[in-house]
Each structure stands twice: as structure tokens, then as C-alpha cells.
Amino acid sequence: MPSFDVVSEVDIPEVENALDQTRREVGQRYDFKGSKTTIEFPEQKAIQVVSDDEYKVNAVVEMLQGKLAKRKVSLKALEYGKVEPAAGGLAKQTITVHQGLENDDAKELVKMIKASKIKVQAQVQDTQVRISGKKRDDLQAVIQLLRDADYKRPLQYVNMRD
Secondary structure, three states: OOEEEEEOOOOHHHHHHHHHHHHHHHHHOHHHOOOOOEEEOHHHOEEEEEEOOHHHHHHHHHHHHHHHHHOOOOHHHEEEOOOEEOHHHOEEEEEEEOOOOOHHHHHHHHHHHHHOOOOEEEEEEOOEEEEEEOOHHHHHHHHHHHHHHOOOOOOEEEEEEO
């Protein structure tokens, strides 16, 4: 029986490359000379941007978004926290990078697929959703349905089997 998996993954090496490019650009830009701007990615879960004030934090985040977009990393995978005051009169912002489908998101996808009345089975498996059906055309209809839905997280369709 044909099947495929729906996942939501981010290419972490591309994120790190975009962070490195952003750090280099911050070091070279005139408006950041002498500022205490840092960009960190501890444990590859959340990006920490710290700078002198809220304006500079927003400028760094904007630069980072541009670098990520050029590297084809979907900005839907990022969740932005508030700009908060940090120690020493600095401002910081935490940007969470979502890897995998959370349980609630996976259940929402399954519900959407079942509501479409396409003859397929959808089941949640850890951080992914497995879709299986008798016809390959049904599976392609599900992929088209999910693409048209413009889901809140980036979705990839992997592991297609006949």
C-alpha cells in the first residue's frame, strides 16, 4: 500500500550558516560599531539575539531573516519572543526554531485530512504523520490539500513508498 510521511524539519546547518553570515555583517556595519551585539544558538533550539537597544535587536533579526530566506530556510519554522530588557542595559530577543510536528499540530493535520473525505489513513507517529492509501493519486491529492492549506509550519513530504 503506497504511503508517505509528513514532517516539519529545519536544516540546522543552513541556520548556522545564516547566523555566521549575520554575525559577519554585524561586525562590518557602521551602525553596529562599538555595540555589544551577540547572536547565539545554544543547543540548536533557540536563537538568542542581544544588543544595545530594541532598534538594533530588530535590525539584527531583519538581517537574519534575509539570510535565512536566501538559504531557503522557511521563516514559518521560527517563533519570535518579545524584545526584553537584559542585564547591563541591553535588550534581547529569543527566536525559537521548531523541529518536528508537535502532537497538537499532528492531530490538527490528521483532522484536516479526514475532513477532506479523501480515502486515505493518517496516523501520528512521534513527530511526523504517516499517510497511506490504496491509490497513489489519493496520496497526491492529500499533498495538494496540505500545500493549499498554507499550514503554520513548513511541511515536507518524505519517504514516498509504493
